[in-house]
Amino acid sequence: MSVFFAVVIGIGWFFSYYYGSPEILYLFVIFSIFMNVFSYWFSDKIVLKLAGAREANRQENFTLYTVVENLSITAGLPMPKVYIIQDTTPNAFATGRNKEHAVVAVTTGLLELLEKNELEGVIGHELSHIGNRDMLLSTVVVVLVGFVTILADVFRRNLFFGGNRGSDNKGNGVLILVGIILSILAPIFAMLIQLAISRRREFLADASGALLTRYPEGLASALQKIAQVARPMARQSKAIAHLYIFDPKGGLHKKISGFFATHPPVEERVKALTGQ
Numbered sequence: 001m002s003v004f005f006a007v008v009i010g011i012g013w014f015f016s017y018y019y020g021s022p023e024i025l026y027l028f029v030i031f032s033i034f035m036n037v038f039s040y041w042f043s044d045k046i047v048l049k050l051a052g053a054r055e056a057n058r059q060e061n062f063t064l065y066t067v068v069e070n071l072s073i074t075a076g077l078p079m080p081k082v083y084i085i086q087d088t089t090p091n092a093f094a095t096g097r098n099k100e101h102a103v104v105a106v107t108t109g110l111l112e113l114l115e116k117n118e119l120e121g122v123i124g125h126e127l128s129h130i131g132n133r134d135m136l137l138s139t140v141v142v143v144l145v146g147f148v149t150i151l152a153d154v155f156r157r158n159l160f161f162g163g164n165r166g167s168d169n170k171g172n173g174v175l176i177l178v179g180i181i182l183s184i185l186a187p188i189f190a191m192l193i194q195l196a197i198s199r200r201r202e203f204l205a206d207a208s209g210a211l212l213t214r215y216p217e218g219l220a221s222a223l224q225k226i227a228q229v230a231r232p233m234a235r236q237s238k239a240i241a242h243l244y245i246f247d248p249k250g251g252l253h254k255k256i257s258g259f260f261a262t263h264p265p266v267e268e269r270v271k272a273l274t275g276q
Contacts (some may be wrong), residue, residue: 008032041064047095050237053105054084066230067123075127089233090226093243094126102130134201153190166203198242199264227266
């Protein structure tokens with residue numbers, strides 16, 4: 001979050017220098033502080049709303065509750081809230097600002113598809129995200145990527161369609177060239193950072209989940225079953241796609257190169273879990 005603050009301030013300084021307006025930098029400072037606080041306190045509510053999740057009923061989802069409860073005790077974590085997403089596509093994610101305010105959400109399709117030991121593998125994976133503090137990291141990266149992309153777009157529009165140019169610095173050709181390059185490359189680099197973090201944390205959660213359940217074959221089997229369905233989820237949002245255990249675009253992930261995919265290939269994840 002400190003890095004996010006520094007990056008936004010740096011972008012604000014460049015904008016204020018280019019447009020000769022110190023007020024822009026002040027605005028960026030205020031906005032950066034606001035986004036840090038907002039993303040920390042309300043990230044889980046935003047994610048659950050985007051996913052269309054509802055809080056699960058213990059009586060109706062007794063097996064799921066039991067699995068989450070038992071593995072939480074094993075992991076030494078507080079019992080997270082459990083949510084259900086009404087979707088036939090098998091998937092799951094974890095969210096929340098910390099382990100005391102964590103949420104685990106699964107789709108109805110996941111509950112119908114998996115055996116208990118496979119469900120334990122998936123829940124172990126999601127609890128590992130909580131224990132490894134991946135959720136807040138992922139949320140801050142999403143905010144950073146979105147914000148940098150918006151800023152780059154605003155800069156390009158002002159540059160090509162005539163922004164306010166009252167300062168002598170604004171006629172500097174080198175500065176304009178740097179601005180164009182930054183406005184093009186900044187969202188690309190931000191997206192690559194998000195994807196790289198997402199893939200690395202998935203591998204780590206797989207490994208941590210396997211240690212938690214002491215049965216890596218359960219998660220490996222679950223991943224293979226989920227990949228075989230490979231059906232896009234009915235409700236999708238690019239902002240939270242990387243939070244899921246499997247790409248919510250389903251089969252479409254095969255058309256994207258591994259470098260730009262939000263999730264590692266299932267084959268690599270299974271191989272890491274089983275050693276085969």
